[in-house]
Amino acid sequence: MKEKLVIIGNGMAPGRALEKLFETGPSRYSVTIFNAEPRVNYDRIMLSPVLSGEKSFEDIIIHGDGWYIEHGIMLYKGHRIVEIDREKRMVRSEQGATAEYDKLIIATGSVPFIIPVPGHKLPGVLSYRDLDDVHAMMLAAKGRGHAVVIGGGLLGLEAAAGLLNQGMSVTVLHVNPTLMERQLDPAAGYLLQRELERRGIEVITKANTKEIIGGSRVEAVLLDDGRRISADLVVMAVGIRPNAALGKEAGLAVNRGIVVNDQMQTSDPAIYALGECAEVGGTCYGLVAPLYSQANIVAAHLSGDSKAAFVPQYTATRLKVTGIDLYSVGDFAEGEDREEIVLRDATAGVYKRVILRDDRIIGAVLYGDTADGPWFFDMLKNGTDTRPMRDTLIFGQAYQGGTPLDPMAAVAALPDEAEICGCNGVCKGKITDAITGKGLTTLDGVRAHTKASASCGSCTGLVEQLLRATLGDGYNPAAVQPMCPCTDYGHDDVRRLIVAKSLKSIPAVMQELEWKTSCGCAKCRPALNYYLVADWPGEYEDDGQSRFINERVHANIQKDGTYSVVPRMWGGMTNPKELRAIADVADKFAIPAVKVTGGQRIDLLGVKKEDLPAVWADLNAAGMVSGAAYAKGLRTVKTCVGSDWCRFGTQDSTGLGIRIEKFMWGAWTPAKLKLAVSGCPRNCAEATCKDIGVICVDSGYDIHFAGAAGLDIKGTELLCHADTEDEALEIIVALTQLYREQGRYLERIYKWAKRVGTPSILANVVTDREKRRHYYERFVYSQTFAQVDPWEERVNGKDAHEFAAMAEFGLPVAAE
Amino acid sequence: MTDWIEIGTVQAIPRRGARCVSVPGGKIAVFRTQEDQIFAIENRCPHRNGPLSEGIVHGGSVTCPLHNWVFDLATGKALGADEGEVRTYPIDVVDGRIFLAADLVAVAAE
Numbered sequence: 006m007k008e009k010l011v012i013i014g015n016g017m018a019p020g021r022a023l024e025k026l027f028e029t030g031p032s033r034y035s036v037t038i039f040n041a042e043p044r045v046n047y048d049r050i051m052l053s054p055v056l057s058g059e060k061s062f063e064d065i066i067i068h069g070d071g072w073y074i075e076h077g078i079m080l081y082k083g084h085r086i087v088e089i090d091r092e093k094r095m096v097r098s099e100q101g102a103t104a105e106y107d108k109l110i111i112a113t114g115s116v117p118f119i120i121p122v123p124g125h126k127l128p129g130v131l132s133y134r135d136l137d138d139v140h141a142m143m144l145a146a147k148g149r150g151h152a153v154v155i156g157g158g159l160l161g162l163e164a165a166a167g168l169l170n171q172g173m174s175v176t177v178l179h180v181n182p183t184l185m186e187r188q189l190d191p192a193a194g195y196l197l198q199r200e201l202e203r204r205g206i207e208v209i210t211k212a213n214t215k216e217i218i219g220g221s222r223v224e225a226v227l228l229d230d231g232r233r234i235s236a237d238l239v240v241m242a243v244g245i246r247p248n249a250a251l252g253k254e255a256g257l258a259v260n261r262g263i264v265v266n267d268q269m270q271t272s273d274p275a276i277y278a279l280g281e282c283a284e285v286g287g288t289c290y291g292l293v294a295p296l297y298s299q300a301n302i303v304a305a306h307l308s309g310d311s312k313a314a315f316v317p318q319y320t321a322t323r324l325k326v327t328g329i330d331l332y333s334v335g336d337f338a339e340g341e342d343r344e345e346i347v348l349r350d351a352t353a354g355v356y357k358r359v360i361l362r363d364d365r366i367i368g369a370v371l372y373g374d375t376a377d378g379p380w381f382f383d384m385l386k387n388g389t390d391t392r393p394m395r396d397t398l399i400f401g402q403a404y405q406g407g408t409p410l411d412p413m414a415a416v417a418a419l420p421d422e423a424e425i426c427g428c429n430g431v432c433k434g435k436i437t438d439a440i441t442g443k444g445l446t447t448l449d450g451v452r453a454h455t456k457a458s459a460s461c462g463s464c465t466g467l468v469e470q471l472l473r474a475t476l477g478d479g480y481n482p483a484a485v486q487p488m489c490p491c492t493d494y495g496h497d498d499v500r501r502l503i504v505a506k507s508l509k510s511i512p513a514v515m516q517e518l519e520w521k522t523s524c525g526c527a528k529c530r531p532a533l534n535y536y537l538v539a540d541w542p543g544e545y546e547d548d549g550q551s552r553f554i555n556e557r558v559h560a561n562i563q564k565d566g567t568y569s570v571v572p573r574m575w576g577g578m579t580n581p582k583e584l585r586a587i588a589d590v591a592d593k594f595a596i597p598a599v600k601v602t603g604g605q606r607i608d609l610l611g612v613k614k615e616d617l618p619a620v621w622a623d624l625n626a627a628g629m630v631s632g633a634a635y636a637k638g639l640r641t642v643k644t645c646v647g648s649d650w651c652r653f654g655t656q657d658s659t660g661l662g663i664r665i666e667k668f669m670w671g672a673w674t675p676a677k678l679k680l681a682v683s684g685c686p687r688n689c690a691e692a693t694c695k696d697i698g699v700i701c702v703d704s705g706y707d708i709h710f711a712g713a714a715g716l717d718i719k720g721t722e723l724l725c726h727a728d729t730e731d732e733a734l735e736i737i738v739a740l741t742q743l744y745r746e747q748g749r750y751l752e753r754i755y756k757w758a759k760r761v762g763t764p765s766i767l768a769n770v771v772t773d774r775e776k777r778r779h780y781y782e783r784f785v786y787s788q789t790f791a792q793v794d795p796w797e798e799r800v801n802g803k804d805a806h807e808f809a810a811m812a813e814f815g816l817p818v819a820a821e
Numbered sequence: 822m823t824d825w826i827e828i829g830t831v832q833a834i835p836r837r838g839a840r841c842v843s844v845p846g847g848k849i850a851v852f853r854t855q856e857d858q859i860f861a862i863e864n865r866c867p868h869r870n871g872p873l874s875e876g877i878v879h880g881g882s883v884t885c886p887l888h889n890w891v892f893d894l895a896t897g898k899a900l901g902a903d904e905g906e907v908r909t910y911p912i913d914v915v916d917g918r919i920f921l922a923a924d925l926v927a928v929a930a931e
Binding site (some may be wrong): 523530550552553554815 | 826833834837840841843844845851870875876877878880
C-alpha cells in the first residue's frame with residue numbers, strides 16, 4: 006500500500022520537491038496536488054519576460070500535463086483548499102473535493118501585500134503575482150494609456166519595464182529615496198533610476214500614496230504631497246507576505262509564516278510547510294535558490310533521510326529587465342568594522358562595490374557589468390582571504406594573476422565548486438562533467454541534464470561560456486536545432502532541400518542529406534513522411550511504416566492497447582440512421598464506452614484491434630467515413646445551428662461548416678487542425694479558440710486563426726473579413742495550404758503563426774489575391790489524392806496484416 | 822533437441838514492421854527490419870505495457886507507441902536514457918519461413 010502524499014499548492018518549490026522525491030524513491034507515495042491556479046507548474050520567476058512579450062507561457066512551463074500523467078499524480082487544477090482536518094488527516098477544497106493524507110505539504114506561497122488606501126479595490130488596480138495578473142496587465146496594456154506602478158522594488162520595476170514594452174507609459178512610485186533599497190546601495194539605485202528614466206519610465210521617489218481615485222474604474226493616484234497622477238492601470242507591487250492562513254486555521258504554529266524546524270516540519274510532524282509560506286529559523290525566504298534547498302530537504306525527509314537539514318543561506322539578486330545588468334549579494338550596509346572598494350565608470354555606466362570585513366567579502370553590488378558577480382559570491386560563501394589580490398580585486402577575476410585575461414579564460418579559471426546557477430545550486434564541475442560525460446553540445450542539453458540555466462536563465466551566458474571552454478570549436482551557439490539526432494539539419498532546411506533537390510522518397514532524403522542512421526528514428530521518419538506527402542502530392546507513396554500507429558491503423562490507440570473509433574459527422578450534424586448504426590455497432594461488438602467529444606462527434610472506446618475492419622464496414626454501410634480523430638490533419642469543423650434555427654444567427658453557419666469540412670477532409674497537416682464556424686458573435690461554436698475559426702456577422706464572415714485551447718489557452722487573431730461564403734472558403738483553404746507548406750511537423754498553427762509572423766501570412770493569403778489563388782489551387786490539387794476513406798480501403802483488404810495475428814497457438818493439450 | 826514451430830513467412834511481415842504471434846496468455850512480437858532481419862521479443866513495454874509491435878521500427882530498434890521508449894530488437898535492452906529490457910525469443914529463418922522454439926512458445930505463457 007502506497008503512502009498518501011497530499012500537496013497544497015503547485016508552485017516551483019513543491020514541483021522541485023516532487024522531482025527529487027521521484028528520483029530517490031519513485032513509487033513510495035501516491036501523490037495528490039491541489040492547485041488554486043487552474044494550470045500546471047510554471048516558472049514564476051519568468052513572468053516578467055512573459056509580461057514584456059519576450060517569452061510566452063509555453064516557454065516557462067516546468068511540468069506539462071504529461072509529467073503529471075507519467076508520474077501518476079492526481080492534479081486538481083483551480084481547487085483552493087479551504088480546510089485541513091488534522092484529526093481525520095484530510096483536506097477539502099472549495100469545490101468539495103477531499104483527499105486523505107499520510108503526509109501533507111503546505112506550499113501556499115505568498116500573497117501580494119496591498120496597501121489599504123482608499124480605492125485599493127477599484128477595478129483596474131492589480132497585483133503582480135501570477136499568470137492571471139500578467140494576463141490582466143497585458144489586456145489593460147492593449148488600450149495603451151498610462152500605468153502607475155506602486156513599489157520600486159524588484160517586482161515593481163520588472164512590471165514597469167514590461168508594461169512599457171507593451172506600449173503603455175509608466176510612472177513608478179517608490180516610498181524610499183532610492184530604488185530597490187533592499188538590494189542596492191544608493192549609488193547603484195541612482196544609476197538604475199537614471200537608466201529607467203532614459204528609457205521613458207517616470208520615477209517618483211519619496212512618494213507616499215494617499216488614495217486611489219476613480220468611479221467605475223481607476224482614474225488616478227493621489228500622493229500625500231497633493232500630486233495627482235492620472236492612471237488607467239495601477240499595479241501594486243509593494244511586497245509579499247507569507248500565505249500562512251491555512252496553517253493558522255489548522256492550529257499549526259504560525260509566526261510570520263508557518264513555523265517549521267530545519268527539516269521543514271511544522272508543529273504537526275505529519276505536515277510540512279515549504280516555500281514562501283514557511284518560516285525557518287525565523288526567516289521567510291522569497292528567492293528561488295533557498296526555496297529549492299527547502300524542497301530538497303522535504304524530499305530527502307520524505308524518502309527516509311532524517312539527517313537532511315536546511316542551512317540558512319545568502320542569495321544573490323538580479324533584475325530581469327533586458328539591457329539592465331544588476332547584481333547584488335550579501336550585506337552592503339556601511340559600518341565601522343567594514344571596508345569597501347568602489348569602482349565607478351560614469352561614461353560606461355559601471356558601478357562596482359565590494360564590502361569587506363576582516364579582509365573577507367560580505368557583500369557586493371554590481372551595476373552595468375555583472376560578470377564577476379558569481380566570483381565575488383563564491384568568495385563570500387567560502388570566506389576567501391582577499392589580501393593577496395586586494396589591489397586588483399575590484400577589477401574582477403580576469404585581472405587576477407597579473408595579466409588581463411579574456412572572459413573565456415576567466416570562466417576556465419573558476420574552480421569546480423564555483424556556483425554557476427544560483428537558482429538550482431549547480432556548480433561548474435557538475436556542468437563540465439555533464440558536457441564531457443554525456444557528450445552535450447547544446448544549451449538545451451545542459452539544461453536537461455543539470456538544470457543549470459533552466460529557471461531564471463540569468464546564468465545562460467556563463468553556461469554558454471562553459472560549453473565553449475569545454476568543447477572549443479565544437480560548440481556553435483547559432484546552430485539550428487537539428488530535427489533529431491539522425492541529422493544536423495533543422496526542419497526548415499530539410500523541407501527546403503526536399504523541394505530544391507526534388508527528393509521524393511524517404512531513402513532519397515536520407516541519402517542526399519547524409520542521414521547518420523540507416524533508416525532514421527521515430528522522430529524524423531513521421532516528419533519526413535509528412536513533408537513528402539505535402540510537397541509531392543500524387544507522386545510520393547505514403548509510407549505507413551513511418552506513421553505513428555494511430556495514423557497507420559486509422560484509429561486511436563488507448564492505454565490498454567484497444568482503440569477508439571470516431572466516425573465523421575459533417576459539421577457536427579447527424580441523423581437517426583447514423584445514430585442507429587452507431588448504437589448497433591456498439592452492441593454488436595460489445596464496445597464498452599460511447600462518448601460525445603468536444604468536437605461534436607461520437608467516440609466509440611475500447612474496440613479490439615482485430616474488430617476494427619468489421620466495425621468500419623458497418624459504419625461505412627450507414628454512409629459514415631473515418632472522422633480522422635487520430636490524424637495530424639483536418640479533424641473537425643464545429644458549428645452552431647446558425648440562421649437555420651437560431652433567432653440570432655446571421656448566416657448559415659452549419660452549411661458553411663459542412664461545406665468547409667467536405668472540402669478539406671482527408672488533408673494532412675503538420676499537426677492536428679480543428680475548425681469552427683459560429684453564426685453570430687455570441688460564438689456558440691467557440692470559434693475563437695480554434696486553429697481556424699469563422700464568426701458570421703451581418704456583413705459576412707470574420708476569419709480568425711491561431712487560437713489554442715489545450716495545454717495553452719490563446720484566443721484567435723482576426724485574419725480578415727470576407728464578404729461571401731466563397732471568399733471565406735478560399736481564404737481558409739489558402740491559409741491551410743500555407744501552413745501545410747511552412748509548418749514544422751507537430752507545430753500547431755498558433756506556433757507556426759508566431760514563428761513566421763502575421764504580416765507574412767497576411768501578404769500570402771489576404772492582400773495578394775493572386776498568391777492566395779495559387780495556394781488555394783495547390784490545396785485543391787493535393788485533395789484529389791487525399792480524399793479516399795481509409796476505413797473503406799481497409800474494409801476492402803488493405804493492410805490486412807495489421808489487423809490479424811500472424812499465428813495463434815492455444816493452450817497445449819495436456820500430455821500428463 | 823529443440824522443436825521448432827513455423828509461425829509464418831518473412832513476406833507476411835511488412836519491412837520496418839511487426840506482427841504478433843498469440844500464445845497462451847500473451848503475445849510475441851515478430852519484427853522485420855529494412856534489411857529483412859527477423860527478431861522476436863515480448864510484445865509488452867516494461868514501462869507501461871505498450872504494445873511494441875505497434876511501434877515505429879528503425880534500424881535494429883523499435884520505439885514504443887505509448888511513451889517513446891526505444892528497444893534494441895536483438896538484445897531487448899532499452900536504449901538511451903531509459904532503463905529496462907524486454908524478453909527476446911530465438912528465431913530461425915529457413916527459406917523465408919520463420920520458426921519459433923516450440924517449448925519457448927509454451928513458456929512464454931507463464
